[in-house]
Amino acid sequence: MLAQTAQIEAQSARIEELTQRVAELEAKLGQPTKTPVNSSLPPSQARKPSRAERRAAKQRKGRPGVSRALAPSPAASFPMIPEVTFPTVYNTYQLLIFGPLFNSLGGILTLQPPLNGPNYVIVLPKTDNDGIQLAGVHQIESRAPLGTSTGWNIRTPDHRGPNLCSLTGSYFPFAITQADRSASGDPRPSLQELYGDHAGFVNAVTTAADQLVHERFLLDVDADADISAAEASNVLQ
Numbered sequence: 001m002l003a004q005t006a007q008i009e010a011q012s013a014r015i016e017e018l019t020q021r022v023a024e025l026e027a028k029l030g031q032p033t034k035t036p037v038n039s040s041l042p043p044s045q046a047r048k049p050s051r052a053e054r055r056a057a058k059q060r061k062g063r064p065g066v067s068r069a070l071a072p073s074p075a076a077s078f079p080m081i082p083e084v085t086f087p088t089v090y091n092t093y094q095l096l097i098f099g100p101l102f103n104s105l106g107g108i109l110t111l112q113p114p115l116n117g118p119n120y121v122i123v124l125p126k127t128d129n130d131g132i133q134l135a136g137v138h139q140i141e142s143r144a145p146l147g148t149s150t151g152w153n154i155r156t157p158d159h160r161g162p163n164l165c166s167l168t169g170s171y172f173p174f175a176i177t178q179a180d181r182s183a184s185g186d187p188r189p190s191l192q193e194l195y196g197d198h199a200g201f202v203n204a205v206t207t208a209a210d211q212l213v214h215e216r217f218l219l220d221v222d223a224d225a226d227i228s229a230a231e232a233s234n235v236l237q
Helices: 002-029 051-059 072-077 178-184 191-195 198-214 220-232
Strands: 067-069 089-091 094-097 115-119 147-150 170-173
Touching: 178 191, 191 198, 198 220
Parallel strands: none
Antiparallel strands: 067 089, 094 115, 147 170
16 A cells, blocks of 8 residues: 555656646747646646745735725716715725636635635716616616615715625605705705606606516516506605
8 A cells, every 4th residue: 555655656746747847848939838727737737836836825915805996987977965975985806816726617726715816897887867877777766766776885984984885775765846855955856846746657657667568678467567556656646
């Protein structure tokens, strides 16, 4: 058993020596070293990081996974709603680096815990003057809105504000009348200005439902349910 173990260790050392030699020759020829990423080489046969490389990887600091300053363009189009602060930061997501033997297809985790790599690109949607996002498929709630819905929610100062609450949105209702809107300083139109009365709101929901059915984003049965809900609501009643 000991002899067999010694033989396996010797073969492994020889393979590693030959792999290193091949890498040196390829470097001289100007060809990239074969890795599980750019060739059919299995992760188990990839070159192992040297002791110096492993030590350097441990000493290298990754960027902290916190939040970044927000570009001004999304905030510029968002309305100045009373007592509402637009986020000044946004969450970032880093590519995790588990070492040279691990790639998108899997492999061997040689760095634990992993290092923080480059940030994924985060795209932030712009809004119209009512605070409703311009991009995406608009459902009834944004075609006949009762307020502004956002995909973000800001923590209070006592709970690590102004960072964001993950997976939590916000809803800021419209004022009911123009007088209410003017008194609070809300730049968004009131429900009264948008729809006039309850019948106007029902008509807006009906139009939005018909559009979504025509665009094949909504079933007839669901459109009928949304219209019935609007008729039964107390909006502008």
